[in-house]
Amino acid sequence: MSSFNLRLNERITSLKSHLCVGLDIANSSFNNSNIELKKLKDHAKKVVESTRDLVVAYKPNFAFFEKWGSRGYQWLEEIVDFIGDDIIKIADAKRGDIGNTANQYAESIFGHFGFDAVTLSPYMGWDSIAPFVADEKKGAFILCKTSNASSKDFQNLPIENKKLFEIVAQRSSKWNASNNIGLVVGATASNELRVVRKYAKNMPLLIPGIGAQGGDLKTSMIEGNTNGDAIINVSRGICFAGDLSSNAIRSKAEEYYNNMRELMDEHR
Amino acid sequence: MSSFNLRLNERITSLKSHLCVGLDIANSSFNNSNIELKKLKDHAKKVVESTRDLVVAYKPNFAFFEKWGSRGYQWLEEIVDFIGDDIIKIADAKRGDIGNTANQYAESIFGHFGFDAVTLSPYMGWDSIAPFVADEKKGAFILCKTSNASSKDFQNLPIENKKLFEIVAQRSSKWNASNNIGLVVGATASNELRVVRKYAKNMPLLIPGIGAQGGDLKTSMIEGNTNGDAIINVSRGICFAGDLSSNAIRSKAEEYYNNMRELMDEHR
Numbered sequence: 001m002s003s004f005n006l007r008l009n010e011r012i013t014s015l016k017s018h019l020c021v022g023l024d025i026a027n028s029s030f031n032n033s034n035i036e037l038k039k040l041k042d043h044a045k046k047v048v049e050s051t052r053d054l055v056v057a058y059k060p061n062f063a064f065f066e067k068w069g070s071r072g073y074q075w076l077e078e079i080v081d082f083i084g085d086d087i088i089k090i091a092d093a094k095r096g097d098i099g100n101t102a103n104q105y106a107e108s109i110f111g112h113f114g115f116d117a118v119t120l121s122p123y124m125g126w127d128s129i130a131p132f133v134a135d136e137k138k139g140a141f142i143l144c145k146t147s148n149a150s151s152k153d154f155q156n157l158p159i160e161n162k163k164l165f166e167i168v169a170q171r172s173s174k175w176n177a178s179n180n181i182g183l184v185v186g187a188t189a190s191n192e193l194r195v196v197r198k199y200a201k202n203m204p205l206l207i208p209g210i211g212a213q214g215g216d217l218k219t220s221m222i223e224g225n226t227n228g229d230a231i232i233n234v235s236r237g238i239c240f241a242g243d244l245s246s247n248a249i250r251s252k253a254e255e256y257y258n259n260m261r262e263l264m265d266e267h268r
Numbered sequence: 269m270s271s272f273n274l275r276l277n278e279r280i281t282s283l284k285s286h287l288c289v290g291l292d293i294a295n296s297s298f299n300n301s302n303i304e305l306k307k308l309k310d311h312a313k314k315v316v317e318s319t320r321d322l323v324v325a326y327k328p329n330f331a332f333f334e335k336w337g338s339r340g341y342q343w344l345e346e347i348v349d350f351i352g353d354d355i356i357k358i359a360d361a362k363r364g365d366i367g368n369t370a371n372q373y374a375e376s377i378f379g380h381f382g383f384d385a386v387t388l389s390p391y392m393g394w395d396s397i398a399p400f401v402a403d404e405k406k407g408a409f410i411l412c413k414t415s416n417a418s419s420k421d422f423q424n425l426p427i428e429n430k431k432l433f434e435i436v437a438q439r440s441s442k443w444n445a446s447n448n449i450g451l452v453v454g455a456t457a458s459n460e461l462r463v464v465r466k467y468a469k470n471m472p473l474l475i476p477g478i479g480a481q482g483g484d485l486k487t488s489m490i491e492g493n494t495n496g497d498a499i500i501n502v503s504r505g506i507c508f509a510g511d512l513s514s515n516a517i518r519s520k521a522e523e524y525y526n527n528m529r530e531l532m533d534e535h536r
Contacts, residue, residue: 076338121391124416127417154393
C-alpha cells in the first residue's frame with residue numbers, strides 16, 4: 001500500500017519528468033470550428049500516443065468533454081482507458097459539494113472513470129474534501145492560488161496577517177494526514193508560489209498557467225520543487241502545437257521536458 | 269427579452285410557490301442498493317410527474333448522474349427534456365474555473381443540456397462567473413453560505429469587520445448588473461441568511477438544507493422572502509417520501525407547498 005503523493009514522487013523520479021499534459025481539446029482550437037467529435041477524439045489519442053513516455057500525468061479537463069453532453073463523457077471514458085494504468089490520471093473537475101454529494105462524485109471520478117486524483121475547490125470546507133481522500137491511493141489537488149486574473153477577487157483577501165490562499169494552504173496541509181493531498185498554484189503567481197511552499201512543505205503542487213496563459217516556467221520549477229514536488233501542466237501549448245501533427249506535438253512536449261530537466265539540473 | 273431573475277419572480281408569483289425540488293436520485297436511497305439505472309430513471313420521472321404543477325424549479329444534482337458515467341449524463345439529457353420548457357431547470361453543478369474553461373461549461377449547461385440556471389463556486393473570482401451570466405435570460409446562483417457543517421472552515425473567516433461569505437454576497441450583488449445572479453444560502457444558517465439579505469437586496473436566494481439536513485423552514489421563508497425572492501430546495505425529503513409511491517411524493521410536496529404558502533400569508 002502506498003499513498004498517492006508517494007506514487008507521484010516515484011513517477012517523477014523515475015521518469016525525471018515534471019510534465020503534466022492537460023487534455024483541453026476544444027473545437028475552437030482547430031482552424032475549422034465545425035469540426036466533429038470524431039476528429040477531437042482522434043486528436044486526443046494522437047496527443048497521448050505522442051507524449052506517453054514523457055509525462056508524469058494527463059489531466060483531462062471535464063468541461064471540454066461535458067460540452068458534448070453524454071457523448072463527451074463517453075469520450076472521457078474512452079480516453080481514460082486509452083491512457084491506461086501506468087500514467088497518473090488527474091480529473092480536472094474542480095468539484096466542491098456537501099459530503100453526501102461529494103461521495104457520489106468520488107464514486108464517479110475514482111470508481112467509475114478510474115482516475116487517480118481530482119482537483120477540488122476549497123470553498124465548502126473539509127467535509128467537501130474528505131470523501132475524495134479517504135483512500136490514500138487516491139489524491140486530491142485543492143485550489144489554492146489559481147492562474148486566472150480574477151483569482152485575486154477572493155483568494156487575496158486579507159485575513160489577520162495572511163491572505164485567504166495562505167489559510168487554504170495551511171488548512172490543506174493539516175488535512176494531509178494520509179499523504180494524498182496537493183495544491184493547485186498558478187504559474188502566473190510566482191511570488192505566491194514561494195509563500196505557499198512555506199505552509200505546504202512536502203505537498204505536491206500542480207502548477208497550471210504555462211503556455212497560453214503566460215506563466216513563468218523557471219520560477220515555477222525552482223520554487224515548486226523546493227521542499228516538495230511540482231508538476232507543471234501545459235494544455236493548449238502542447239495539444240495544439242505547430243501544425244497539430246504528431247511530430248509537432250512530440251517536439252513541443254520534448255522541449256518542455258528538456259527545459260524542465262535543465263532547470264532542475266541547474267537548481268541542484 | 270427578460271432577465272432570469274424576473275422570469276423566476278414571475279413563476280413564483282403566478283404559482284404562489286417557493287418550492288424547488290432537488291433531483292438527487294441515489295441508489296443508496298432505496299432499500300435495495302443494487303438497484304439498476306432503469307429504476308432510478310423511472311423514479312426521477314415519477315417525481316417530476318407527481319409534482320410538476322407545484323414547483324418553481326427542478327434542480328438536478330450533477331453528481332448523482334455523473335456517478336453512472338456517460339449513461340448518467342444520457343439520463344440527465346432525458347430528464348431535462350422530460351421536465352420541459354415551462355419549469356425552471358437549475359443545474360446543480362457548482363462549477364468554477366478559468367474563463368476559457370468556464371465558457372465550455374456554459375456551452376454545456378445552457379447550450380447542450382438547456383438548463384436555465386447553474387450553481388457556481390466563487391473561489392476563482394469574477395472571470396469564472398462571467399461566461400455564465402453573459403446572457404441575461406440565463407441565471408447563476410453563487411455559493412455564499414452553504415448548508416454543510418464545514419461551511420465555517422473558510423466562509424466564516426473574518427475579513428476586516430465582515431466574514432468571507434458577506435464579501436461574496438457584496439461582490440455578487442455588484443456583479444448582478446443584468447439581474448440574473450442569485451445566491452445559495454443554507455437553511456441551516458438562519459442568522460447568516462439575515463446578514464446576506466443586507467447585501468443581496470432583490471437578489472433571489474436558493475435555499476437548500478431543508479428536510480434531510482434539518483434546516484429551519486420558517487426562518488428561511490421569512491428572512492429569504494424579505495427584500496427579494498427565495499426558493500426553498502427539498503431533495504431527499506420529497507424524492508424519497510414515505511413508500512416512494514406517486515401519492516407519497518405528491519403528498520409530501522403538497523405539504524411543503526402549503527406550509528410555505530401559509531408562512532407567506534402570515535408574513536404579509
